Amino acid sequence: MPVSIRQGITATVSQQQTLTVQQQQSLKLLQYSGVELEAELNKMLLDNPMLELDLNNGFDETNQGQGESDSLLEYANTEAEDFSMYQSTFDEDDYTPEIIATISLQDYLLEQLSTSDVDDFQKSLVSYLIGDLDDNGYLSSDLAELTTLVSEELDKDVSLTELQYALRILQSFEPSGIGARNLAECLLLQLDDDILTLSLDIDEGIIEKARQICKRGFAGLEALAKADVQQLLTWLETDIESIRQVHHLIQQLNPKPGRLYSSKEADFAIPDLLCRYVEGKWELVLNPQVLPKLRIQPDYERVIKVMDKKRLAENAAMNEQLKQARLFMLQLNQRFATILMVGQAILQEQYAFFEHGLSALKPLTLKVIADQLSLHESTISRAVNQKFIATPHGIFELKRFFTNAIATQEGEDASAASVQLKIKQLIEQENKAKPLSDSKLVNLLEKQGIVIARRTVAKYREGMNIPATSIRKAQALLSGSE
Secondary structure, eight states, X not given: OOHHHHHHHHHHHHOGGGOOHHHHHHHHHHHOOHHHHHHHHHHHHHHOTTEEEOTTTTXXXXXXXXXXXXXXXXXXXXXXXXXXHHXXXXXXXXXXXXXXXXXXXXXXXHHHHHTSSOOHHXXXXXXXXXXXXXXXXXXXXXXXXXXXXXXXXXXXXXXXXXXXXXXXXXXXXXXXXXXXXXXXXXXXXXXXXXXXXXXXXXXXXXXXXXXXXXXXXXXXXXXXXXXXXHHHHHHHOOOHHHHHHHHHHHHTSOSXXXXXXXXXXXXXXXXXXEEEEETTEEEXXXXXXXXXXXXXXXXXXXXXXXXXXXXXXXXXXXXXXXXXXXXXXXXXXXXXXXXXXXXXXXXXXXXXXXXXXXXXXXXXXXXXXXXXXXXXXXXXXXXXXTOEEEETTEEEEGGGGGOSOEEBTTSOEEOHHHHHHHHHHHHXXXXXXXXXXXXXXXHHHHHTTBOOOHHHHHHHHHHTTOXXXXXXXXXXXXXXXX
16 A cells, blocks of 8 residues: 555544544545445536546556546546556456355354354254344244244254343344344344444444434334434433434444345445455455446546636636545545555455455454554444455455454453453352442453453343343342342
C-alpha cells in the first residue's frame, strides 16, 4: 500500500474530532455493504450529470493509457498508482467455480459448530436446531414441541433446559441474529454483537436504549414504527433526539440474517475479495464484479477545460458538480483500497485457515489489525462488516475471522473458551450469599488482564447455563448456603 494512500486513510479515520463532510462520506462508503453501495452509486448517477457508467472501459486495464478516458481508474488515485495494483493480474478464467461457490446457511453454521468447544451431545442438539431454521434464519418452531421431537430423533430424553442451552450456542454463531424466534430477539442479538455495533459507531447509551425497545418485543417495535413518541419517552426516560438515534440504529440492523446465505438469495453474497493460489502462496485481489464501472462524463469535462475564467465563474454549479464527481471517485478508491488492505492483513494473520479451513482459525482481535495498519478499530470494523471473501472453503464475511477472541491488557489474545472457564471458576468461588454481578466479574477479569464488556460476560455466563445474580442469591437462600 503506497504511503500516500495509507496517510489519506489514516487521516480520515484518526482525526475524529475534526471530521469534514468529505471524511464522513468516506467512512459512510466504507461502512456500506455491496448492495448499499450499488444504491448509492445509482443515486449519484441520477444526481450528478458529470458521472456516467463506463460499460466499455470500466476497469479494463487495456484502456488505462487513453488520455481522453476519465474513468474511475484514472481519477481514483491521483497521488499514487491506479487500481491495477489492487487488481494484480487477475483473470476470471483462472478462478475455479468451486472456490467462489456460495456456502449455504446450514453449511456455514455447521462449520462453526464443528469448531465450537461443546460436547457431542450439545452438538447434536445444535445441529438439529440448525436444520429447523427457515430461510430467514429464524427458529419458528416452539422449543417445548421440539424437545419431544429431538428426544425421538436421538432416542434419548432431552430436557427443555438442554435445548434452550443449545439455542444459546446457536445464537452465538454468525451471522448475528441467527436462531432468533421473533424479530425483536433477532435485533437484540445483533445489538449484543460487539463487532457489529462497533462498526456502526453508535454511543453505548443509544445501543442500550435500543435494547430496551427490543426487550419489549412487538409492543416496543410497534411503538417505534408508529413513532409513538410519548410512549417511547416514557419507556426510555430520554429526549427526542435519542429516540431518533435509536430508530436510526435499529433501521441499520438486518431483520432477516439468514437471507445472506440462503440458496434463494445466493447472488446477494457476492464476494468483495477473491483468494487465489499463485506461485506457492495465497494472495488476495479485489473482485472485478464489485468494482464500479464509473467515469467522468468526457463531453462535460472537455467543455469545462476550454471555458475561460469568466464563463467558468458563471457556470459555478457545473464546476462544483465536476469537483464532487472527482471527490466521489476518490472516496470509492479509498473504500476498496481499505477493504483490500484489511483483507491482506487478515490473510497474513489467519494464513493457516486458507490452508486448512475453519479448524485452523485462531483468535484475532480488531485491535491487532488496527495497530498493524495504523487505523482506528472502528474503521477496521466498518471494513469487515458485510464484506465478503471467497476462499477455498467457501464465502465468508470478513468479520468471521475475528470471532472467539478477547483482548488482554498485554495485547495477547485469550480464546472465548478460556475466558468462559475463568468466569465459571470465579462464580464457583463466590460468596453464595453475595454472588458476583456481571459488572463485578468484569472488574475481576480486568485484574487478570482480560478486557471484556459486561454484556459479553452476561452472554458467556448464560451460554454456560449459569443464572443471573438475583437467581443465584435466591437459590442460595433456599438451599441454606452461606
